[in-house]
Amino acid sequence: KQEVTQIPAALSVPEGENLVLNCSFTDSAIYNLQWFRQDPGKGLTSLLLIQSSQREQTSGRLNASLDKSSGRSTLYIAASQPGDSATYLCAVRPDNYGQNFVFGPGTRLSVLP
Amino acid sequence: EAQVTQNPRYLITVTGKKLTVTCSQNMNHEYMSWYRQDPGLGLRQIYYSMNVEVTDKGDVPEGYKVSRKEKRNFPLILESPSPNQTSLYFCASSTLRDRGKNYGYTFGSGTRLTVV
Numbered sequence: 001k002q003e004v005t006q007i008p009a010a011l012s013v014p015e016g017e018n019l020v021l022n023c024s025f026t027d028s029a030i031y032n033l034q035w036f037r038q039d040p041g042k043g044l045t046s047l048l049l050i051q052s053s054q055r056e057q058t059s060g061r062l063n064a065s066l067d068k069s070s071g072r073s074t075l076y077i078a079a080s081q082p083g084d085s086a087t088y089l090c091a092v093r094p095d096n097y098g099q100n101f102v103f104g105p106g107t108r109l110s111v112l113p
Numbered sequence: 114e115a116q117v118t119q120n121p122r123y124l125i126t127v128t129g130k131k132l133t134v135t136c137s138q139n140m141n142h143e144y145m146s147w148y149r150q151d152p153g154l155g156l157r158q159i160y161y162s163m164n165v166e167v168t169d170k171g172d173v174p175e176g177y178k179v180s181r182k183e184k185r186n187f188p189l190i191l192e193s194p195s196p197n198q199t200s201l202y203f204c205a206s207s208t209l210r211d212r213g214k215n216y217g218y219t220f221g222s223g224t225r226l227t228v229v
Contacts, residue, residue, distance in 0.1 A: 031212070031213060031214040031215075032214065032216075032217060034217040034218060036220075041201065041223075041225065042222070042223065043203065043220050043221060043222040043223045044203065044205075044218075044220040045220075046217055046218070046219065046220075049216075049217040051214065051215050052214075089156075091217075091218065093213060093217070095214075100146065100158060100161060100171070101146075101207075101218055103155060103156045104155075105155045106155065
């Protein structure tokens with residue numbers, strides 16, 4: 001059974017730092033991996049989607065990498081800002097058609113001014 | 114604008130009073146799903162649907178019903194709500210075009226339900 005973990009569970013950094021969030025999954029048989037952002041009590045906003053054939057995706061200050069064989073993805077946030085404070089979740093889509101997305105528990109990020 | 118729309122955003126109700134939370138998507142997605150999110154427990158899947166008239170249980174289906182009579186709509190029904198169903202609920206959808214290989218999830222904004 002696919003399991004997704006995220007380390008660390010919480011992270012607090014001063015504004016301006018570059019940071020890395022980690023996502024690990026146990027089964028490398030995936031179609032894709034998606035990173036989401038969630039503000040407290042709000043919905044999930046998709047940040048980046050990496051297909052299994054890709055190694056990375058970039059959007060602005062965000063860069064997500066995928067190493068499917070080792071079951072790892074990282075989300076790199078450059079020059080962090082207080083507005084980046086949120087919970088970041090990763091989710092994998094298994095390549096067994098009909099299987100549901102599997103979510104990690106999230107990393108709660110606080111960027112201090 | 115491509116989106117998943119949930120209604121209502123907030124709902125307070127009493128134990129035992131039937132309620133329905135609506136979910137609609139305008140992207141012609143085949144796959145739709147309901148989740149609940151509770152502190153410390155993460156996202157847990159309630160029900161999902163692969164297409165019209167095809168629904169299946171997720172991890173926590175007890176106390177919930179769903180229907181998929183039309184492709185765009187996937188309502189969540191609580192026949193007799195109880196306080197332990199107080200939670201934040203999300204609807205999500207995805208295409209299954211090309212088996213969904215190159216596509217991710219789109220989430221609704223959430224429904225905060227309180228059962229007293």
